[in-house]
Amino acid sequence: MDRTRIAQLYAHMDxxxxxxxxxxxxxxxxxxxxxFGFVVLNDGSCFKDLQVVMNREKLAxxxxxxxxxxxxxxxxxxxxxxxxxxxxxxxxxxxxIVVEGAAQPDYPMQKKRQTREFLRTQxxxxxxxxxxxxxxxxxxxxxxxxxxxxxERGFVYVNTPIITASDAEGAxxxxxxxxxxxxxxxxxQDGKVDYGQDFFGKQTNLTVSGQLQAENFAMSFGDVYTFxxxxxxxxxxxxxxxxxxxxxxxxxxxxxLEGEMDVSEQMxxxxxxxVMEHCPxxxxxxxxxxxxxxxxxxxxxxxxxxxxxxxxxxxxxxEDAQAAGHKFEYPVKWGIDLQTEHERYLTEQxxxxxxxxxxxxxxxxxFYMRQNDDGKTVAAADCLVPGIGEIIGGSQRExxxxxxxxxxxxxxxxxxxxxxxxxxxxxxxxxxAGFGLGFExxxxxxxxxxxxxxxxxxxxxxxxxxx
Amino acid sequence: MDRTRIAQLYAHMDxxxxxxxxxxxxxxxxxxxxxFGFVVLNDGSCFKDLQVVMNREKLAxxxxxxxxxxxxxxxxxxxxxxxxxxxxxxxxxxxxIVVEGAAQPDYPMQKKRQTREFLRTQxxxxxxxxxxxxxxxxxxxxxxxxxxxxxERGFVYVNTPIITASDAEGAxxxxxxxxxxxxxxxxxQDGKVDYGQDFFGKQTNLTVSGQLQAENFAMSFGDVYTFxxxxxxxxxxxxxxxxxxxxxxxxxxxxxLEGEMDVSEQMxxxxxxxVMEHCPxxxxxxxxxxxxxxxxxxxxxxxxxxxxxxxxxxxxxxEDAQAAGHKFEYPVKWGIDLQTEHERYLTEQxxxxxxxxxxxxxxxxxFYMRQNDDGKTVAAADCLVPGIGEIIGGSQRExxxxxxxxxxxxxxxxxxxxxxxxxxxxxxxxxxAGFGLGFExxxxxxxxxxxxxxxxxxxxxxxxxxx
Numbered sequence: 001m002d003r004t005r006i007a008q009l010y011a012h013m014d015x016x017x018x019x020x021x022x023x024x025x026x027x028x029x030x031x032x033x034x035x036f037g038f039v040v041l042n043d044g045s046c047f048k049d050l051q052v053v054m055n056r057e058k059l060a061x062x063x064x065x066x067x068x069x070x071x072x073x074x075x076x077x078x079x080x081x082x083x084x085x086x087x088x089x090x091x092x093x094x095x096x097i098v099v100e101g102a103a104q105p106d107y108p109m110q111k112k113r114q115t116r117e118f119l120r121t122q123x124x125x126x127x128x129x130x131x132x133x134x135x136x137x138x139x140x141x142x143x144x145x146x147x148x149x150x151x152e153r154g155f156v157y158v159n160t161p162i163i164t165a166s167d168a169e170g171a172x173x174x175x176x177x178x179x180x181x182x183x184x185x186x187x188x189q190d191g192k193v194d195y196g197q198d199f200f201g202k203q204t205n206l207t208v209s210g211q212l213q214a215e216n217f218a219m220s221f222g223d224v225y226t227f228x229x230x231x232x233x234x235x236x237x238x239x240x241x242x243x244x245x246x247x248x249x250x251x252x253x254x255x256x257l258e259g260e261m262d263v264s265e266q267m268x269x270x271x272x273x274x275v276m277e278h279c280p281x282x283x284x285x286x287x288x289x290x291x292x293x294x295x296x297x298x299x300x301x302x303x304x305x306x307x308x309x310x311x312x313x314x315x316x317x318x319e320d321a322q323a324a325g326h327k328f329e330y331p332v333k334w335g336i337d338l339q340t341e342h343e344r345y346l347t348e349q350x351x352x353x354x355x356x357x358x359x360x361x362x363x364x365x366x367f368y369m370r371q372n373d374d375g376k377t378v379a380a381a382d383c384l385v386p387g388i389g390e391i392i393g394g395s396q397r398e399x400x401x402x403x404x405x406x407x408x409x410x411x412x413x414x415x416x417x418x419x420x421x422x423x424x425x426x427x428x429x430x431x432x433a434g435f436g437l438g439f440e441x442x443x444x445x446x447x448x449x450x451x452x453x454x455x456x457x458x459x460x461x462x463x464x465x466x467x
Numbered sequence: 468m469d470r471t472r473i474a475q476l477y478a479h480m481d482x483x484x485x486x487x488x489x490x491x492x493x494x495x496x497x498x499x500x501x502x503f504g505f506v507v508l509n510d511g512s513c514f515k516d517l518q519v520v521m522n523r524e525k526l527a528x529x530x531x532x533x534x535x536x537x538x539x540x541x542x543x544x545x546x547x548x549x550x551x552x553x554x555x556x557x558x559x560x561x562x563x564i565v566v567e568g569a570a571q572p573d574y575p576m577q578k579k580r581q582t583r584e585f586l587r588t589q590x591x592x593x594x595x596x597x598x599x600x601x602x603x604x605x606x607x608x609x610x611x612x613x614x615x616x617x618x619e620r621g622f623v624y625v626n627t628p629i630i631t632a633s634d635a636e637g638a639x640x641x642x643x644x645x646x647x648x649x650x651x652x653x654x655x656q657d658g659k660v661d662y663g664q665d666f667f668g669k670q671t672n673l674t675v676s677g678q679l680q681a682e683n684f685a686m687s688f689g690d691v692y693t694f695x696x697x698x699x700x701x702x703x704x705x706x707x708x709x710x711x712x713x714x715x716x717x718x719x720x721x722x723x724l725e726g727e728m729d730v731s732e733q734m735x736x737x738x739x740x741x742v743m744e745h746c747p748x749x750x751x752x753x754x755x756x757x758x759x760x761x762x763x764x765x766x767x768x769x770x771x772x773x774x775x776x777x778x779x780x781x782x783x784x785x786e787d788a789q790a791a792g793h794k795f796e797y798p799v800k801w802g803i804d805l806q807t808e809h810e811r812y813l814t815e816q817x818x819x820x821x822x823x824x825x826x827x828x829x830x831x832x833x834f835y836m837r838q839n840d841d842g843k844t845v846a847a848a849d850c851l852v853p854g855i856g857e858i859i860g861g862s863q864r865e866x867x868x869x870x871x872x873x874x875x876x877x878x879x880x881x882x883x884x885x886x887x888x889x890x891x892x893x894x895x896x897x898x899x900a901g902f903g904l905g906f907e908x909x910x911x912x913x914x915x916x917x918x919x920x921x922x923x924x925x926x927x928x929x930x931x932x933x934x
Contacts, residue, residue, distance in 0.1 A: 003721060005689070007621060024721040025689070026895045044688035044720070045621050073897040075721065100721075101866065101896030109894070124680075124887040125894065127687040136684065140624040147614050154474060154512050157607040161925045162629065162673075162696045163642075163711050165932045175630075175644050175666070177673065179700050182649040183660045193650045199642065199700055199710065200932035206629075206644065213591075213925055213934060217603065220594040221511035222472070222492070228696065229629045233646050233666055243666070244630055253511070254470060254491040254542065254567075399568070420591040420934055427576070427592065428493045429568030430540040458628045458680055465632045465667035467680060467887055 001075070005045035009080065013090055017082040023050060023092065024075045024100070026128065029111060032066040039065070039094075041074065047134060047281035051091040052076055059094055070111055071103030071128070116454055123458050123467045131290070134282035135455055138275055139443045145274035146227060146248055146439075149267050155250065156221040159228060160210030165202050166417055173233040174205035175243075206231035211249050211434060212368070212421055215397065218251035218432055219424050225250040227439075235462055239451045240340075240388075242440065244460040251434035257370075257379045257396045260433035261356050264383055264392050265306045267437075268354070272302045275446055282447075291448025297386065298446070300353065307351040311338075311360045311377065317350055318342055337364045343382075343389035354385045367407050368421075369395040370431075381435075388445050394435025401425035468542070472512035476547065480557055484549040490517060490559065491542045491567070493595065496578060499533040506532070506561075508541065514601060514748035518558040519543055526561055537578055538570030538595070583921055590925050590934045598757070601749035602922055605742055606910045612741035613694060613715055613906075616734050622717060623688040626695060627677030632669050633884055640700040641672035642710075673698035678716050678901060679835070679888055682864065685718035685899055686891050692717040694906075702929055706918045707807075707855075709907065711927040718901035724837075724846045724863045727900035728823050731850055731859050732773050734904075735821070739769045742913055749914075758915025764853065765913070767820065774818040778805075778827045778844065784817055785809055804831045810849075810856035821852045834874050835888075836862040837898075848902075855912050861902025868892035 004021040025043030037054040056062045065074070075098040082090045109125050119126040126132045150157070163177050179199040180186065186197040195203045210226040217224045226249040233243060250263065276283060276298060287295045309317070318332040330339045338346075338357070347355045359377040362369070369378035383392035398404040404425060408415050415422075443455040453459040458467040471488040492510030506519040523529045532541070542565040549557045576592050586593040593599045617624070630644050646666040647653065653664040662670045677693040684691045693716040700710060717730065743750060743765060754762045776784070785799040797806045805813075805824070814822045826844040829836070836845035850859035865871040871892055875882050882889075910922040920926040925934040 001721060001723070001726070005621060024897070026687075044623075044690070071895040073895040100898070101892070103894040107894045124683040124890060125687075127684050133687060136625065136688070137623055139626075140618075143624050143626075144614055144618045147611055151607075151611045154472060156511075156604055157610050158603065158924050159606075159610075159696070159713055161711060161927060161932075161934075163698075163927050163932055173646075175646060177642050177644060178649070179640075179642060180649050182645070182647050182652040185649040199702075199929065200927065201930040202932065204932050216591040216934070217594050217924065220493075220592075220600060221603070223511075229626070231630075235666075244628060246626055254468060256468070259468070423591060425568075427570040427574045428538040428540040430491070431567070457625050457684065460628060460630050460667065462666065463668040465628075465630055465669065465671050467628075467683070 003075070006041070006043045006048065006050045007045035009050065009090065010046060010048055013080075013082065016080045017090070018079060020077065020079050020095070021092070022075065022077045025050070025073070027068060027070055027072045027074060027103070029070060030066065030068055037062065037066050039074070039076075041076065044133070047130075047137070047279075047285065051088050052078065052094050053091050054094045054097070059097065061097060061099070064099060065097050068099065069103050069105060069107065071107045071109060073100040074098065075100055116451070120453055120459075127457075130285060132454070134279075134285050135443070135447050135449055136457065138279050138282050138447055139455060141275055141278045142271050142443060142446055143227070143439070145271040146267070148274070149270045150223075150225045150250065153223065155223040155225045156217065158210075158214055158217045158224045158226055160207070160213040160226050160249075162207055162229065163200070163204050164207045165200065165204050166212070173235075174208060175231055175233045177204045177206055208232060209247065209249065209436060211251065211436065214249050214251040214434065215421070215424060215432070218253045218434070219428065219430075222253045223250070237462055239453075240441065242452050242456060242459050242461055245452070245456070246439035248437040248439055249434060251432065253430050253432045255396075255433045256431055257358065257381055257394075257433055260394045260396065260435055261306075261308065261358075261381050261383075264356075264381075264394060264435050264437075265354075268383075268392075268442075269302050271442065272298050272446065276302070286448045294448040301385070304353050306383070307353055307355040308358060309346070309351070309355060310358050314338070314346055314357045318345060321345060321349075335361050335363070338382075340389040343384045344386070347384040347389070348386045352386070354383060356381045356383050365395070367411055367413060368397050368404070370398045371403055371407070379433075383435075385445055387448075387450075388441055391441045391445060392435050392437050394433065396431065396433040399425060399429045399431050401429065470542070473508070473510045473515065473517045474513035476517065476557065477513060477515055480547075480549065483547045484557070485546060487544065487546050487562070488559070489542065489544040492517070492540070494535060494537055494539045494541060494570075496537060497533065497535055504529065504533050506541070506543075508543065511600065514597075514604070514746075514752065518555050519545065519561050520558050521561045521564070526564065528564060528566070531566060532564050535566065536570050536572060536574065538574045538576060540567040541565065542567055583918070587920055587926075594924075597752060599921070601746070601752050602910070602914055602916055603924065605746050605749050605914055606922060608742055608745045609738050609910060609913055610694070610906070612738040613734070615741070616737045617690075617692045617717065620690065622690040622692045623684065625677075625681055625684045625691045625693055627674070627680040627693045627716075629674055629696065630667070630671050631674045632667065632671050633679070641675060642698055642700045644671045644673055675699060676714065676716065676903060678718065678903065681716050681718040681901065682888070682891060682899070685720045685901070686895065686897075689720045690717070704929055706920075707908065709919050709923060709926050709928055712919070712923070713906040715904040715906055716901060718899065720897050720899045722863075722900045723898055724825065724848055724861075724900055727861045727863065727902055728773075728775065728825075728848050728850075731823075731848075731861060731902050731904075732821075735850075735859075735909075736769050738909065739765050739913070743769070753915045761915040768852070771820050773850070774820055774822040775825060776813070776818070776822060777825050781805070781813055781824045785812060788812060788816070802828050802830070805849075807856040810851040811853070814851040814856070815853045819853070821850060823848045823850050832862070834878055834880065835864050835871070837865045838870055838874070846900075850902075852912055854915075854917075855908055858908045858912060859902050859904050861900065863898065863900040866892060866896045866898050868896065
């Protein structure tokens with residue numbers, strides 16, 4: 001079937017004017033005006049719909065089509081008439097309409113406004129609504145923008161493993177991956193579960209981060225990035241947490257913390273510009289119906305320098321705000337981990353733009369971050385954005401074998417587990433840095449949608465793994 | 468640090484001639500010739516190395532550098548001298564060399580040739596060898612080519628879930644994802660493991676395919692694709708199987724089997740051309756040291772039409788070969804699933820090019836494939852390529868609600884599990900098709916590397932989840 005996408009009609013309308021084309025898509029609305037009828041059709045190729053005009057006298061199955069309901073699938077051949085004087089720039093005058101699949105009358109995606117909570121129970125259908133069609137296109141375009149950004153700069157894309165026997169951060173609760181039947185697990189002689197008989201011959205989990213493995217490849221390619229799913233088995237039911245989410249983790253050899261922040265900032269601006277260029281209709285819709293300041297904020301971020309402030313100075317700013325009467329749920333003092341309320345105060349109230357907070361106390365950051373000369377802080381940089389809080393967590397990595405070994409021992413970690421990681425410091429170590437971007441948080445930021453469940457095609461959260 | 472990538476030197480050598488540049492990378496070899504010394508440096512930005520010349524009289528730390536061993540990390544500032552009369556087009560005359568990280572003498576990646584089996588025990592270091600640096604760059608470039616191919620054609624990238632409560636094909640062994648401790652599982656009143664208390668409130672597994680969920684989005688966007696990890700808990704130890712591998716799964720509304728084959732063929736050709744254009748040095752190396760016919764074969768595939776033959780005709784071809792004396796381990800007759808030996812005979816001996824085999828017996832294919840009018844076969848198309856066998860499995864999907872329901876019942880499957888899938892046929896169904904490409908098999912095909920363990924950064928197979 002030689003069909004034309006509606007996106008092509010809009011992109012090249014002059015070429016298609018007065019031409020006969022075949023389109024295929026789904027009914028957004030149907031009106032029967034006696035002698036004439038109108039079908040609004042969407043084929044998913046762009047945000048915009050196509051208006052189709054049916055003439056009762058000329059269309060053989062007018063009655064059949066006019067009786068259809070929203071959601072039905074049609075193949076329509078007709079002539080494209082340019083209509084420069086009307087709100088829509090053209091319409092299709094139908095010659096033939098093939099009813100490919102009628103929607104049954106109990107179709108849950110009716111034209112009326114539905115709550116996002118209800119739509120979460122209809123994940124297999126919700127991408128047919130304006131909101132979710134826009135969200136998932138922006139998600140796709142942003143994902144491609146990320147690949148383009150890194151590939152244009154010579155970064156090598158590395159698929160770090162999903163199933164892993166190590167815990168990347170010693171943080172995050174992990175999901176076990178197993179073929180052992182818990183109703184009847186194999187046991188060792190002393191009565192413990194014998195993971196030696198599990199599929200991989202040991203305990204394995206779903207990865208919480210690909211960073212440590214990405215470093216393996218940064219030490220040969222120089223610049224690499226991952227972009228894949230990561231997991232947390234945390235029993236938290238917030239708008240910002242999911243059990244399964246996608247992360248982008250670049251890792252750069254011969255790069256320090258300043259360089260890492262530069263790349264983070266360039267990447268965010270690149271993705272924002274790319275989405276503004278490729279999804280203008282979607283952003284208009286979000287700006288109108290989801291988040292009225294969205295476009296202005298994205299424009300602002302794309303064109304202004306991000307703020308950079310040390311953790312120590314950030315704490316002073318927060319303490320000053322506290323002293324001046326600002327109420328935080330969690331009181332601020334040097335040494336605490338910043339909470340979302342603190343992060344949002346810094347980026348929304350104080351700096352009013354994306355803000356890197358650098359050089360955090362070492363005790364609240366991961367073992368692999370490079371220790372600063374003050375003995376108290378590490379070369380970390382979290383990027384905070386208005387409305388979200390932390391969107392990127394980055395750091396320079398500890399490249400000094402002796403310092404890293406000492407830190408691993410200090411924290412009581414199992415040094416044997418990190419043999420490979422330490423090998424990178426034994427054989428041609430170099431200063432290097434990297435960051436992790438939570439992809440869903442970026443999509444939330446780009447769309448103004450404030451619940452992570454609404455930017456994941458089929459979200460996985462505590463108690464939810466449907467579809 | 469303002470450093471120049473070696474790839475940039477090769478791309479713009481005329482601009483850099485006689486200029487002072489700083490490069491950073493790892494030592495591939497060092498020769499001390501008394502008054503002069505040579506360092507061959509690679510920074511991972513391209514396959515080629517940089518020759519660095521050191522003058523004992525001019526370089527302050529000549530002795531220190533000359534004593535270094537392979538794998539050490541250096542930052543070198545010097546003047547680029549064009550050398551059009553020598554094998555390499557330029558060399559860097561070092562002014563200063565900073566020893567960033569020396570390699571300890573027990574560095575396992577010495578210059579001598581090492582077996583791939585040994586290198587599999589050194590996965591954190593093996594990408595520093597020529598072979599693996601080439602493999603993983605081709606992998607990255609091919610992945611990007613796939614994204615480009617689909618994005619240029621308006622396909623929407625969908626991240627289908629990794630953790631799933633359903634079994635996409637009723638095929639493939641699955642890994643359980645759980646937070647239940649098998650040493651002490653919660654039990655129901657009748658003594659069974661109570662998965663209601665597991666993280667998601669039910670049994671969940673790692674996905675074997677994102678197809679069914681991709682169809683959800685094809686019914687709103689028209690054209691979509693997935694590109695993500697999939698899993699099989701199969702106890703098979705072959706060169707072609709891994710427990711964790713990446714799949715590309717496009718799904719296209721208003722598309723039939725012919726259209727599906729067209730897109731498959733265009734995609735393969737696009738990726739081959741893109742890799743030939745962007746990785747010429749890597750392909751030269753594979754062609755020289757891994758697979759002598761590689762470049763000719765890729766060129767041939769990129770420029771010739773793929774063969775298309777029905778399963779029924781393919782079986783006749785194989786039976787004729789059998790009758791003519793060709794020995795197959797598994798005898799051929801209508802109804803059998805084709806084995807790799809049969810697939811390879813068809814594509815290597817008979818057609819001598821990539822070959823689609825279409826319309827397989829329904830009993831050896833999945834429930835969702837569209838039934839042909841003969842009542843015996845389904846609209847499936849497997850794409851076979853020389854040296855590998857099946858690389859793509861595609862089909863037109865059964866879009867008729869009644870036919871699909873009947874098939875699910877016939878096979879004794881649980882209809883309730885497929886409610887969402889059947890909903891797509893209730894609400895605006897349309898003919899549609901899609902395919903699955905095993906990404907590692909594609910990388911094997913592009914590189915000539917014949918073991919899947921050598922095209923995965925950190926392969927997961929039975930008993931192996933290291934690194």
